[in-house]
Amino acid sequence: MTVRYRTPPAPLALGAICFRDRPFPRFTAAASASGFPGIGLTVGQCVSALERGIPLDEIPVRLADPGLRLAELELVRLSDDGPTRHANGLVEELIDTLAPDRVHTAAFTGDLAAAEARFAQLCERHPETPIAVEFMPYSVVRTLTEARRLVAYAGTANAAIVLDIVHFFRSGSPAEELDEDALRHVAVVQLSDVSSRPGVDLAREARHLRTYPGRGNLDTIGFLRRIRASTDELPPVSVEPISDALESLPMDVVAEEVMFSTLNVLEQSMLDPAKP
Numbered sequence: 001m002t003v004r005y006r007t008p009p010a011p012l013a014l015g016a017i018c019f020r021d022r023p024f025p026r027f028t029a030a031a032s033a034s035g036f037p038g039i040g041l042t043v044g045q046c047v048s049a050l051e052r053g054i055p056l057d058e059i060p061v062r063l064a065d066p067g068l069r070l071a072e073l074e075l076v077r078l079s080d081d082g083p084t085r086h087a088n089g090l091v092e093e094l095i096d097t098l099a100p101d102r103v104h105t106a107a108f109t110g111d112l113a114a115a116e117a118r119f120a121q122l123c124e125r126h127p128e129t130p131i132a133v134e135f136m137p138y139s140v141v142r143t144l145t146e147a148r149r150l151v152a153y154a155g156t157a158n159a160a161i162v163l164d165i166v167h168f169f170r171s172g173s174p175a176e177e178l179d180e181d182a183l184r185h186v187a188v189v190q191l192s193d194v195s196s197r198p199g200v201d202l203a204r205e206a207r208h209l210r211t212y213p214g215r216g217n218l219d220t221i222g223f224l225r226r227i228r229a230s231t232d233e234l235p236p237v238s239v240e241p242i243s244d245a246l247e248s249l250p251m252d253v254v255a256e257e258v259m260f261s262t263l264n265v266l267e268q269s270m271l272d273p274a275k276p
Contacts, residue, residue: 002184002185003130003157003158003160003184003185003186003187003235004130004157004158005101005102005130006099006128006129009038009069009071009101009102009236010036010037010038010068010069010071010101010236011037011038011236011237012036012037012038012236012237012238012239012262013036013037013038013039013040013069013071013072013188013236013237013238013239014027014030014031014034014036014038014039014040014238014239014255014258015039015040015072015190015238015239015240015242016039016040016041016042016045016072016074016240017040017042017074017240017242018239018240018241018242018246018247018254018255018258019247019251019254020042020044020045020247021247022247022251023048023052024041024045024048024049024052024054024059024062025052025054025062026251027039027045027251028062028063028066028068029066029251029252030251030252030254030255031066031068031255032066032067032068033252033255034252034255034256034258034259035259036068036255036259037067037068037069038068038069038070038071038072038101038236038238039063039068039069039070039071040070040071040072040073040074040238040240041059041070041072041073041074041098041100042073042074042075043073043074043075043087043090043091043094046059046090046094046098047090049062056094056097056098057097059097059098060097060098060099069101070098070099070100070101071100071101071102071188071236071238072100072101072102072103072104072132072188072238073091073094073095073098073100073102073103073104074091074103074104075091075104075105075106076088076091076092076103076104076105076106076122076131077105077106077107077108077109078105078106078107078110078114078115078118078119078122078133078140079107079108079109079110079111079114079115079118079140082109091103092122092125092126095126095129100129101130101187101236102129102130102131102132102160102187102188103126103129103130103131103132104132104133104134104162105119105122105131105132105133105134106133106134106135106136106139106141107119107133107139107140107141108139108140109140110140111140112140112141112146112149114140115133115140115141115150116149116150116153116154117153119131119133119150119153119154119159120150120153120154120155120156120159123154123156123158123159124154124156126158127156127157127158128158129158130158130160130187131158131159131160132160132161132162132187132188133147133150133151133159133160133161133162134147134161134162134164134167135147135161135162135164135167135171136164136167136171136202136203136206137167137170137171137172137202138201138202138203138206142171143171143172143173144161144163144168144171144173144177144182145173145177147161148161148182148185151185159185160185160186160187161182161185161186161187162186162187162188162190163183163186163188163189163190163235164190164192164240165189165190165191165192165193165213165218165220165223166190166192166193166194166205166206166210166218167206168223169218169219169223170194170202170205170206175222175223175226178223178226178227178230179230180230180231182230183227183230183231183235184231186235187235187236188235188236188237188238189224189227189234189235189236189237189238190237190238190239190240191213191220191237191238191239191240191262191265192210192211192212192213192239192240192241192242193210193211193212193213193214193215193216193217193218193220193241194206194209194210194211194216194217194218195211195216195217196217197209206242207242208242208243208244209243209244210240210241210242210243211241211243211246212239212241212257212258212261212262213239213241213261213262213264213265214261214264214265214268215261220265220269221265221268221269224265224266224269225269228269228270234266237262237266239258239262241254241258
């Protein structure tokens with residue numbers, strides 16, 4: 001099965017965690033000014049908007065005015081029965097109100113069997129919305145292979161995968177795994193970059209030390225070329241250079257750099273490497 005959307009998804013989005021602590025209106029203004037057709041939002045950003053006097057049901061209007069779509073809504077945490085279940089509930093309640101292209105989910109506690117069951121239940125509760133599991137080498141679902149296992153277990157048309165370039169390489173996944181079968185379940189390709197830093201663990205690297213696509217030492221062009229070779233159409237792309245340092249810069253500057261660097265790697269990935 002191929003990932004199905006109710007309406008055509010935004011082909012390019014500025015990821016939610018680019019600006020974790022910035023006001024919602026400034027985030028949307030920066031994304032729109034740089035030409036992004038979509039953005040991502042976290043449940044925390046939605047609550048922050050509410051606290052700033054923006055009703056939750058007004059968020060779609062605030063996005064539509066500058067021509068933006070809500071590409072991704074984060075995050076439902078699988079296998080978590082603690083206080084975060086309330087945040088999970090709010091994410092699920094917002095699905096109908098915000099009509100995102102997809103909802104992201106991940107598992108940080110429990111085991112793979114529990115994650116499978118929770119993922120399948122989540123997919124069944126929201127059959128009209130793609131539910132995309134994000135694998136991370138420091139989470140319960142560590143690899144693309146394990147993410148595909150969750151999708152197969154769910155067996156629903158909306159069960160999907162977040163293919164994050166950093167997690168793909170850091171999990172040791174081989175390029176050969178980016179085949180046609182895997183990619184038909186990919187709801188979004190997330191781009192950013194990193195460079196190896198001795199003594200830095202993978203979770204800290206992923207959550208605090210990323211940079212713009214093509215600026216680190218990941219084989220971004222090879223990654224994108226492999227995807228293009230394995231599918232007729234590039235999946236939607238979300239860009240998320242999660243960085244404490246970049247968050248200290250003006251939002252419009254970061255959004256512009258994200259757009260330019262992303263367009264560059266996408267263009268380079270379309271060139272024939274055999275030709276000079």
